[in-house]
Structures are given as C-alpha cells and as structure tokens.
Amino acid sequence: MKEGPDIAQIGALIGDPARANMLTALMGGKALTATELAAAGGITLQTASAHLAKLEAGQLLAQRKQGRHRYFALADDSVGKLLESIMGFAAGRGHLRHRPGPKEPALRKARICYDHLAGDYGVRMLDSLVAQGAIDAVGDGLALTADGESQLQSMGIDVRDLRSSRRPLCRSCLDWSERRAHLAGSLGKALLSSFFEKGWAHRTAGSRSVVFSPEGERQFLALFPAVS
Amino acid sequence: MKEGPDIAQIGALIGDPARANMLTALMGGKALTATELAAAGGITLQTASAHLAKLEAGQLLAQRKQGRHRYFALADDSVGKLLESIMGFAAGRGHLRHRPGPKEPALRKARICYDHLAGDYGVRMLDSLVAQGAIDAVGDGLALTADGESQLQSMGIDVRDLRSSRRPLCRSCLDWSERRAHLAGSLGKALLSSFFEKGWAHRTAGSRSVVFSPEGERQFLALFPAVS
DNA sequence: ACAATGCTTCGGTTACGATCGAAGTATGAA
DNA sequence: TTCATACTTCGATCGTAACCGAAGCATTGT
Known part of the structure; x- marks a missing residue:
C-alpha cells in the first residue's frame, strides 16, 4: 500500500508554524542569518538552529558560511515554487493566518515571489506583455515571441544570456492574492532585477513587499x- | 512578520504519515470508505475517523453519505494537483518511502493520477499527441488544435461537451516517476475513462496502478x- | 423488533517533538 | 591573548496530538 514518494516528510517540515514562518521569510529571496530567521519564526536561537538543521536535512534549505555568519536560503527555485503553490492552495481555501492587516495591501500590490514580481503589479505586467504580443499564452504555458525578445532587449535585458541557463525562460506562477498568473522563470527574475537596478523600486526590510x-x-x- | 496564507496548517495536515497514506490512496480517484482508508493508513477505525474529520475540516476531503457507508474523496482536483506537485518535489529529492519494491514497476508504467493517466504510458500518450499535431505545446501550456479535436471526436470523445465544463481542457501535470509532463485536465480524464470503457485497461484493487x-x-x- | 455493520465519540495512555536554559564551539575583533 | 559575536549541542521540561479500547449512534437487513 505504501506507494510513491514520501509526502509526509516534507508536509511535516512545512507543517510546523515556526518553520513555515521561516520559509515564508525566505520567500523574499534574500539569504538570512540564523538570528534573523529566529526572529521571523518567533523563537529563540537554539530552537531555530534545530529547525534549520531539519530543513537542511530535508533539502529545503541550503546554507552558506560567510565569516561568522551562516546564511540560509531556499535550496533552489523548485522550493519557492512549491511554497507558492501551497500558498495559492491555502489562500483559495480561506486559510489566511490573519484577517487582512495593515501590511496586507502593500503585499497585494507588489511583492517578491522568491525572485520575481508578484501581486497586482506582477499580474498586470504579464497581462500587459501578453496584450502587447511580447508573450504568447497557451493554456498555462508562456513563450516569448520574436517581437517580445527585441522589446526586452531594448529594455536592457539580455535574453540570449538568459536562454543559456538551464532554468526555463518563461513560467507562469499562480498568485495567491490575485488568483491569477504572473511571470516567473529567469525572465521574471531579470525583469524584477532591472526594476531594482533602475531605482524604480526597492525591497522593504523585514517583508516581502516591494515598494x-x-x-x-x-x-x-x-x-x-492596464489591459481592459 | 506574519504574512500571507497559512501554509503551516495544510503542511501539518499532510505531514502526518497516516493522513499522507490516506490521501495517497485517494489519489487513485476512487472514493473510499472510512474502513478502507483506515487500512490504507495502517491505523484503527477510531483513529482514522479522527484524521478524516481533520482533513475534512481543512477542506482537503469531501464526504458523501451513502447508505450506511461514508465515502471520502479528495475535495476537488486542486487537491490532487497539490498532492502530485508535492510528490514530484519529494521524488526529486530522493525522498522515496521505500526503495523500489515489487509494485513499483507497474506504477511507473501506468497509474492513475487523481483522474487521468500518468507514468510511462501517460507521458508517451502526450508526447504522441503533440507529435501528431493534435496538441500544441508552448512552454508548459497545452492547447488542443482543430486537427486534434476531430481526431479525438473520431475516438468517441465529445470535446464540445468537455469544453462546457469550467475545468480546463488541457493541463500538463508533472510526473514524479518520469519527471516529464503528462496530460491532465478534463481531456486527460476523458481519455482515461474511454480506455476503461473500451476494456483496454482496468484499475487494480488497492493500488493506483493501471493494468x-x-x-x-x-x-x-x-x-x-513512441516518439523518436 | 433484533441483530449486524459502519462509523463516531469518549477517556486515558503514550510518545514525540517543540521549546528553552545553559554550556560548548568557532570565527573575528581588540 | 582576551573578549565578543554567531551559532550549535546538551539536557530537561512540557504540551500536544496520535493512538486504541470501549461504549454510543445510525443505518440496513431479516
């Protein structure tokens, strides 16, 4: 009867509130120290250390030693994808941890989803790119058109360079707040980075929201x- | 710091081995009674009853009373999608519950993924449909072509009828065994059903494998x- | 009406894991 | 060397939830 992969193990890893909070904090895309993550989880350093060891053993996190700091980050983008998909599912069931608080509106407007833009602005960007003919949408799939490629090149994004990576160029990612798709993949990452570089936006301190x-x-x- | 949907709650629901086993059993697509699920989870009826109540409260399961039986099934296909995506993730990390056992080969060859065909045969079917020009694949997205529509009609599948449902017609679903996409959505379901109706295949008793x-x-x- | 089946509820036990204080290790700075 | 910071390990406590036996409903069959 015991068939297939062990979903209980990773379910249990995500199922602890302290660990879930730490993982959510890491969805911001930045690597964080154990101390910062302890604060995010609302627990002491010792407890956080134990949790982080478990998460690392479960291959959800990767750590990088740097001097006397130890930086933790999501192991790879598949972890981010998994977490966002669980968030989308949870949001759909109304399992919100809190009724919309003061920071919620900012999160809904624009936030980081691991390494790309999500929220209202993320959805708008994708919709607009599709309407402009830069991206082809078929079902759930996205593909950059020749037209879109030159369009992005003129915005200072080296598409050819992105293509060389193993990671898919375009990927749709379901938004838990908007319940619609936004642009993920290496192109989504590159676009968000360019916004930061141009000084159009910046990330906020302890939050995933983008201002x-x-x-x-x-x-x-x-x-x-905006698309009609 | 508490941002976004509550992923810990559903993580915890999936995180218990007994519950995970029951959910996995329900991935077979058939509704099962509490007694059957207790066996699947390796626990007594009383314990299973408590677990099932929790899963229902968490909206992962829906129950249907029928006579003196109580049938449980996944609440909707988004639950199946979530579970399969977690399985894919877990399989990718090598978190297999057991080293490949006697039943594994059959599962890898052909199995039910909630309501459609997965495994080697599922992947082959989609590849073949794409090669024949029946389905367009763009990135991760799938779309039925006009050519494909008539092709399927001649196989006895009423595509127009499927279109009327709210559920997407074509959807790709990542296979945990093959690590490649197979066809989900209402079309995937219809195809599998037609195989059963034609007597080409049947499901096995306590397993997800299709023979x-x-x-x-x-x-x-x-x-x-087969495609090259 | 009575028994049988299917499932739930109750009560009590048990075990696991989350938690923290305190002590230990490692790295960097003074 | 000495101190400070960052983190881990140890040890003990505590709470929760998983678990099962027994009893209680509910539905069906005879």
Missing part, C-alpha cells in the same frame, strides 16, 4: 498599461 | 506511437 518610487511607478505603469 | 489487457495495450501503443 515603488513615485517616478518608478510612473515608468512601470507607462511601460505596462 | 492494460494484451489487446488494449496493442491498441493503445498503435494509437500513440
């Missing part, structure tokens, strides 16, 4: 007009 | 030739 500057917001909205 | 009859296998392989 746009007034000028950056203007540019973003002009570049990705 | 083809010699004649059914011949027909299937002829209809979906």
